[in-house]
Every structure is written in C-alpha cells, then in structure tokens.
Amino acid sequence: MMKPALSLSLLLAASSAFAFVVPNPPVLENKAYVLMDFDSGKVLAASNEHVQLEPASLTKMMTSYIVEHSLTTGRLKETDPVSVSEYAWCRGTSAESCMYLPLHSQASVLDMLRGVIIQSGNDASKALAEHIGGSEPAFAEIMNSEAKRLGMKDTNFMNATGLPDPAHLTSAHDMAVLARAIIKDNAKYYPIYSEKEFTWNGIKQGNRNALLYTDPTVDGLKTGHTENAGYCLVASSKRGKMRLISVVMGTTSMQARADQTRALFNWGFSSFETITPLQAGKILADAPVWFGSESTVKAGLDRDLSITLPRGKKDGIQAVTRILPDLEAPIAKGQAIGEVVVTLNGETIAKQPVVAMAAVEETNFVVRLWHYLKRFLSQLF
Numbered sequence: 001m002m003k004p005a006l007s008l009s010l011l012l013a014a015s016s017a018f019a020f021v022v023p024n025p026p027v028l029e030n031k032a033y034v035l036m037d038f039d040s041g042k043v044l045a046a047s048n049e050h051v052q053l054e055p056a057s058l059t060k061m062m063t064s065y066i067v068e069h070s071l072t073t074g075r076l077k078e079t080d081p082v083s084v085s086e087y088a089w090c091r092g093t094s095a096e097s098c099m100y101l102p103l104h105s106q107a108s109v110l111d112m113l114r115g116v117i118i119q120s121g122n123d124a125s126k127a128l129a130e131h132i133g134g135s136e137p138a139f140a141e142i143m144n145s146e147a148k149r150l151g152m153k154d155t156n157f158m159n160a161t162g163l164p165d166p167a168h169l170t171s172a173h174d175m176a177v178l179a180r181a182i183i184k185d186n187a188k189y190y191p192i193y194s195e196k197e198f199t200w201n202g203i204k205q206g207n208r209n210a211l212l213y214t215d216p217t218v219d220g221l222k223t224g225h226t227e228n229a230g231y232c233l234v235a236s237s238k239r240g241k242m243r244l245i246s247v248v249m250g251t252t253s254m255q256a257r258a259d260q261t262r263a264l265f266n267w268g269f270s271s272f273e274t275i276t277p278l279q280a281g282k283i284l285a286d287a288p289v290w291f292g293s294e295s296t297v298k299a300g301l302d303r304d305l306s307i308t309l310p311r312g313k314k315d316g317i318q319a320v321t322r323i324l325p326d327l328e329a330p331i332a333k334g335q336a337i338g339e340v341v342v343t344l345n346g347e348t349i350a351k352q353p354v355v356a357m358a359a360v361e362e363t364n365f366v367v368r369l370w371h372y373l374k375r376f377l378s379q380l381f
Contacts, residue, residue: 022271022272022310023267023271025044025045025264025267026260026263026264026267028047028248028251028260028263028264029251029252029256029260030047030230030248030249030250030251030256030257030260031048031051031053031230031249031250032046032047032048032049032051032053032171032172032247032248032249032250033045033046033047033048033049033172033246033247033248033249033260033264034046034049034172034173034175034176034245034246034247035244035245035246035247035264035265035267035268036176036180036244036245036246036247037242037243037244037245037268037272037274037306037308038180038183038236038238038242038243038244038245039242039243039274039276039304039306039308040274040306040307040308040350041177041180042307042308043173043176044244044268044271044272044308045264045267045268046172046173048172049171049172049173050153050154050171050173051154051171051172052154052169052170052171053169053170053171053172053229053249053250054162054164054168054169054226054228054229055162055168055169055170055175055224055229055232055249056162056224056225056226056229056232057097057120057161057162057222057223057224057225057232058162058170058175058222058223058224058232058234058249059157059159059160059161059162059168059170059224060116060117060120060125060160060161060162060222060224061175061178061179061182061221061222061234062143062146062147062157062160062178063116063125063128063129063139063143063160063161064113064116064117064182064189065146065178065181065182065185065186066132066139066142066143066146067109067112067113067116067128067132068113068182068185068186068188068189069146069185069186070132071109071110071113071186071188071189072185072186072188072189076109076132077109078108078109078110079108079109079110080108080109080131081106081107081108082106082107082108082109082112082127082128082131083104083105083106083127083131084101084102084103084104084105084106084107084123084127085104085126085127085130086103086104087126087130087136088101088123088126088127088129088130089101089102089103089123090121090122090123096122096161096163097119097120097121097122098119098121098122098123099112099115099116099119099121099123099124099200099201100121100123100200100201100203101115101121101123101124101127101200101201102201107124107127107200109128109131111200112124112127112128113128113189113192114192114195114198114200115198115200116128117192117193117195117222118192118195118196118197118198118205118207119198119200119205120208120222120223120224122161122163125160125161126160126161128160129159129160136159136160137158139160140157140158140159140160143157143160144156144157147174147178150177150178150181151177152170152174152177152178153174154169154170154171154173154174155169155170155171155174156168156169156170157170162224162226162229163226164226164228164229172247172248172249173247175234175247175249176234176245176247178234179220179221179234179236179245179247180245182220182221183220183236183243183245190219190220191219193219193220193221193222193236194212194218194219194220195207196212196213208223208254209221209222209223209233209235210254210255210258211233211235211237211258211261211262214258215237215262215265217237217238217239217265218235218236218237218265219236219237219238220234220235220236221234221235221236222234223254223257225254229249229250230249230250230251230252231250231251231252231253231254231256231257232247232248232249232250232251232257233246233247233248233251233257233258233261234246234247235261235265237265237269239269241274242269242272242273242274244264244265244268244269246261246264246265246268248260248261248264270311271310271311272308272309272310272311273308273309273310273311274306274307274308274309275306275307275309275314276304276305276306276307277305277307277317277319277342278301278304278305278319278340279301279304279305280301280302280303280304281300281301281357282300282301283298283299283300283357284299284300284301284321284340284354285298285299285321285323285338285354286298286299287299287323287327287337287338287356288323288327289327289328289329289331289360290326290327290328290329290375291328291329291362291363291367291368292328292329292330292331292360292361292362292363293329293360293361293362293363294360297327297331297337297356297357297358297360298356298357298358299321299323299337299338299354299355299356299357300354300355300357301340301352301354301355302334302353302355303352305319305340305342305350305352307342307349307350309344309349313344316344316345317342317343317344317349318342318343318344319340319341319342319343320340320341320343321338321339321340321354322338322339322340322341322354323337323338323354324337324338326375329360329361329362329363330359330360330361330362331356331359331360332356332359333355333356333357333358333359334355334356335355335356336353336354336355337354337355337356338353338354339351339352339353339354340352340354
C-alpha cells in the first residue's frame, strides 16, 4: 500500500524582473467601502467593511437573488403570474421607487424581477415576497436564512425593499459577498443587472447605476438611497479575465457614489491581477484507498483555484496537495479527500479542497480482511 499522504508542487515561472509596489487605495468620503476580487473572493481594499449600516435598496439584491435561485431550481417559472395585493401596491407617491403595478393586477415573475433590479420597484419586491414567502415578514426569514448560508455575518433583513427599519442592517463586506453569489450562482439572470431601462404599463424607467452608461466594463449591480443610508452602489466590472466587485455605502450624492466606484475599479485593476495556477479537472495525486474495489482514486479540483496578487508578484508561488491519511471505501465522486495549499514565499495565500474524481466502491469481504491485515502490519513496522 502506498503512503496515505501525497504531495505535488507547482512552481510558477517568474513574471517580471522587478517587484510591483501596490500604491495606497484612494481616499474616499463615505461610511464604508469594499473592493473584492470576484474569482478568489479576496478583499483588496476596505474601510469599515464590517460596520452595520442601513442598506436602503441594496436590500433588493437579496430579494432578486432568491427569485433567481427559485427560477434556476425550478420552484418558479418565468411566466408564473404574481398578484399585486393592496399591501404591495404603490400609491404613486414620490417617497418610494415603484414599478407602478396596478392594484390587484398580475405580472409575470420575470417582469417583476426586472422591476426589482432595474426600476428598484418596492411594489414588485413586496409582491414577489408575498408570492414566495406568503408574507413579507416570512420572506424576510428566508432572506436571513440565505444570508447565513452565504456567510453574511453582519446582516439582518426585516423586509424585501430596504425601507428604513432600526433592525434592518448589513455591511459593505456582506454586500460584496451577496454580489459575488448573484454573479456565480444565477448566471442566466445576471445580464438583467446591466439593462439600462425597463418599460412596464407604458412607463419607461432607467437604471440608476450611472456607470452602466459611461463604462462598458461595468455590468451591474444595484443602487440604493435613503436619507439615513446615503447614496450607495454595488457594482461589478470585468476587464480582460479579471472581475472586481465594488461596494460603497453612505456617500453624499449619486455623482459621488459613481466617482468613488470608478476610482476603486481603476486602482484595483491597475494594482492587482488574478491568476489561475490550477484549473478544474486537474489531477493532483493518486490517493491510496483501503478496502476499495480500486487501490487508489484520482484526486483533483472540482473548480478553478484562483489567486489575486499584486501585479508582478507571482515569483515563488508553490502549491502542495495534501491527501487525508487512511482513506476508506466507499468514496463518492466529488467527496473531499484532502486540500491543496498555495504559498507565496512560505506564507499561505490560498486553500481549496481536493476531491475524488471518481467513486470507489467497497470491495468484497476477503479483500477487506487482507487490507485490515496489511494496515495492521504497516502500523507495527
């Protein structure tokens, strides 16, 4: 039997003759901000990233995420009719954003989803909340459950719209986590976040994300504003193979939130790069298996391993695969059986589970008995 722990090293070639010094991030006048790399989830710059703040209509990102997930999993269909109750109905005041759905009317799930994302409609958000959860408070429980699942530790939702409530809070970091989940998990519906306008009931309204009109690399996500929250913006930009997510909260104007987001993107793209030293499907080791129909199982990655580094800092990256000792059959395909650890000059910069690339069934009784004897003897000597 082979030793139960294997390793594989990867040394990347030098990428430049000099080390790139990352300049300081821009100084921004807001309550909090985060700049996150999409592929690796690494936070590149932040201020007050875990301070709980009012999210205003950034809340609707979770509302839309749940609707998109329900569509993706088949719980909802795009053409399903959604009714507008008196509770959900907007009365046409200037105090809130509306899709202007008529009272007791119906619209499809897909139209209402556009109304939430593009028009920031409170009526569409409430109607969808009632359709999925039965009531808005019940839907808020679903929102909080999803937030917990995604690792949003600073968040508590009380409603589907972001209308002010003392207990309705989130953080810049959590909004970046949510934006990353929207882009990763519901790719079919993500293009809606880049649509510049939407017309419903003869009323055409434009997307309030000003960067969609001025920067072709920006393709989402959501604006928000109340008097207490200030002007907020969650945006994503892809330049080349690299995507960044920016969150600014509590700026003083629409222009300020756009300018600050643009400054963060320019700094991030010029200062960092994302590399993928190991790709999904890469076989990293032949892992020994006890009591199996096969003596080994191929260990590899079920998703790309991406790392974000300052530009020019790829020298000295090493990846080591560590397999769990004494693996025993049965082993399911995709089961975690170890991890790959990436270091830069001896410092750990990334970890990712290594999984079985195929299933290994348990062998017959006679072979299992022989394996027990071999393992017993190997432990003695």
